[in-house]
Amino acid sequence: MLDTAIRNAEIVTAGDRFRAEIGIRDGRIVAVAEDVGAARTEIDAAGLLALPGGIDAHVHLEQYQGGGVVMADGFESGTRSAAAGGTTTVMPFALQQKGQSLRAAVAAYHAAADGKCYVDTSFHLIITDPTPQVMGQELPALVKDGYTSFKVFMTYDDMVLNDAQLLEVFDLARREKAMVMVHAEGYDAIRYMTRRLEEAGQTAPYFHAKSRPQSVEREATHRAISHAELTDVPITIVHVSGREPMEQIQWAKRRGMNIWAETCPQYIALEADDLKGLNMDFEGAKYVCSPPPRDRDSQEAIWEGLRDGTFDIFSSDHCPFRFDDPKGKDVAGARTAFRWVPNGIPGIETRLPILFSEGVSKSRISAERFVALTATNPARLFGLYPRKGTIAVGADADITLWDPAREVTLSQSLLHHDCDYTPYEGMQVTGWPVRTILRGQTVWDGQKVTGAMGAGLYLDRGTSQAFR
Template identity: 60%
Template sequence: MEQFDLVIRNGTVATAADIMQCDVGIRDGKVAMLGCDLGPGRTEIDAAGKLVLPGGVDAHCHLDQPMEEGLRMADDFRSGTVSAACGGTTTVIPFAAQAKGQSLRAAVDDYHRRAAGKAVIDYAFHMIVSDPTEQVLKHELPQLVREGYTSFKIYMTYDDLKLNDRQILELLAVARREGAMVMVHAENADCIGWLTEQLEQAGLTAPKYHASSRPMLVEREATHRAIALSELVDVPILIVHVSGKEAIEQIRWAHGQGLRIYAETCPQYLVLSADDLDQPGYHGAKCVCSPPPRDKANQQYVWDGLASGLFTVFSSDHAPFRYDDPEGKKPGGQEVPFRYIPNGTPGLETRLPLLFSEGVGRGRIDLNRFVALTATDPAKMYGLYPRKGTIAIGSDADIAIWDPHKQVTIRNDMLHHDVDYTPYEGMQVTGWPVITLSRGEIVCSDGQACGAVGRGQFLACGLPDPARPRKVVVD
């Protein structure tokens, strides 16, 4: 008699804390039992020689986000989640972005319409707050947090998104009261604007000068300021896409003071460098993102931060703009000055293999740390644990089965996103997910997507563990 819907046998199961040889029994989309010689399943997978890992949680990616007129993101919730699944990710958290003058509630409602019936894996939403009006601060944002949108992002740069320090403080105060997690894009907008004008006046407008307009000090200053504002309000924050040494040193200082400052980094800061912006012709536009990749020596500081625990989250920051597209990296069909190149690089499908190969494979991080950075800790950070981010009895059966020895040369034509390039073209990695399960259903097998479009479910998030309001004891 069948005891399980599916049994994964003979694999090496790894979580953020343990590595064990055991079978995994799945029933009704959840992990029902872990043990040796489990009873039969209706379907069985032999994972001998394979790693059985929690499905990845990509807690920072952009899908079908509303853009200014003339620009369009290439990936919607269908192509984006298919690509994520084929890279071993089973949960994504993109952004419901508020435009200035727009209700925050309207932005969330619009994003639900964009996602409806398309996702093949589960998803939650962060919010982006760009217009913190009194209505947003007093009514919309608190209510949305209580409904399960428990994290939001704020920007210190980009003219259509940036907030001043007073606005940031007002939002941090709401986060403290409601228990939300605040994500901060930390770059000094005025420094960037001034440097950009100086470069343009000198005729230096090629893609490579994007990095010159955003040196590490503009990230360092904004990171320092964000930490100070967080300290003033006494609320945790997460600094997103940290690129290098100078911001890392600010975060390390904050940790030394006992401040609750969390940090995220991304693949582009581990394997790309400023040299990738200096490709022939206009091809450097493919790697224009903010903050930009730094020099090669800087990559070691990011690896050290991943190994030491300075970083809590490893995300893709997938921002899918096609290269040869008048609605993408060539606005209006033109090779434009760096100021006007849409920022971002694609990476949903390559996030996990790059970190596994360059991190675990080269001995920079161990397997448990890999799982923590890519699944467990982001699930905890955004209120989805233990439903997501681990392999435990009662958790969703979101599982990626990895062949740790599979060698793959990354080519854009093997990926499942709707972008016409990958910045990692030609890079060889060792280790790749060969089967991905979402709630016990196979959604990708041997590079072939097989999840039903629309099967993905929206996830209302609980209060993030690091951001739960502190209890106040009155004597």
């Protein structure tokens, strides 16, 4: 007998949409058929869509910040919020601090996560100090242990890698078949613009966006692509914000280069003018993230890319800091100059509703494309497919039941993160997750998180399909 049967489901995968029942046993999908037979537990999914559980491939949880800043969400609150938003797997970053052993950074991050996760997790690495020890021993060994992706930064004082270091890291990634995620913004150009704006007295949060125009993202995106071409390695350009960097990715893809791309909710739902706050005041700090939101033309460009395949994945880049907190957005100095405002906004729980509402409900993208962007492609890109990212026999029974007609007004009061605001306050969405199922167990019932803290597993990963 089955453990669970989902009846009357309209199943949506990345490639199809059909009516069938889903049979679950021991946490796996064992049948997808017209009639899967008897089960101890039955779920009636009439009127709902059955989607693969969301995979959020770009989140920041309990990540070291320095300077007295503390991230709002740790693993408990972050994964709780993910479950309520229809996401069953999250992929945060184990950050190597300068001078730190990469292996030690990974061990410390596991210690922070152990026993606290409501959904499954798998870690990317962040490489900030590519020493001979890291490059020659630690990183190759960690890739073989299942940490098959890592992120590098082209900006930020304590994270930036120079071009020579980037080339060495890319070359290692090619040899070890690891996916490199690239934060593409030009470091020196941002420092130059920041200094000019401060000298002119333009220090409010709004000028954060002015300090990081599309040209610095476009240039860095082109440079990262050029380095990838030189070293013959696939890379993923993350959190692409607008038309100019997107055109660089399209140019590379047309040439047959193995370049992948990600965008995020802030680039379809927010604009640079949101950083003005109520009257060019500190309220604008709620929207400070990097790259910053752009303008309406950039939003239209992002939708073009979501439709035509320029973008492969849609992640939250959840990077939460409390607004009314001297350890968050209101850290010492933040009210005097935008450069001190912690970069990042919350979005792990609102990612799927925003894309479904703005995309599927408004007929910009199909439900199948929604699934590809939010579950199937992340699983394929980061070595989790076919265990994750699809509804098929043999896959983990990670399923989100979705009410495509439910209308909800986004509000901080609805959300389950530990941040004290949402940048999407008051936004109306159509489409909502009413049940999240992780390996056959309901972890969100539409009203409350029902899963047990610690039930989430850590997932070792295989090689990205980008190398196949």
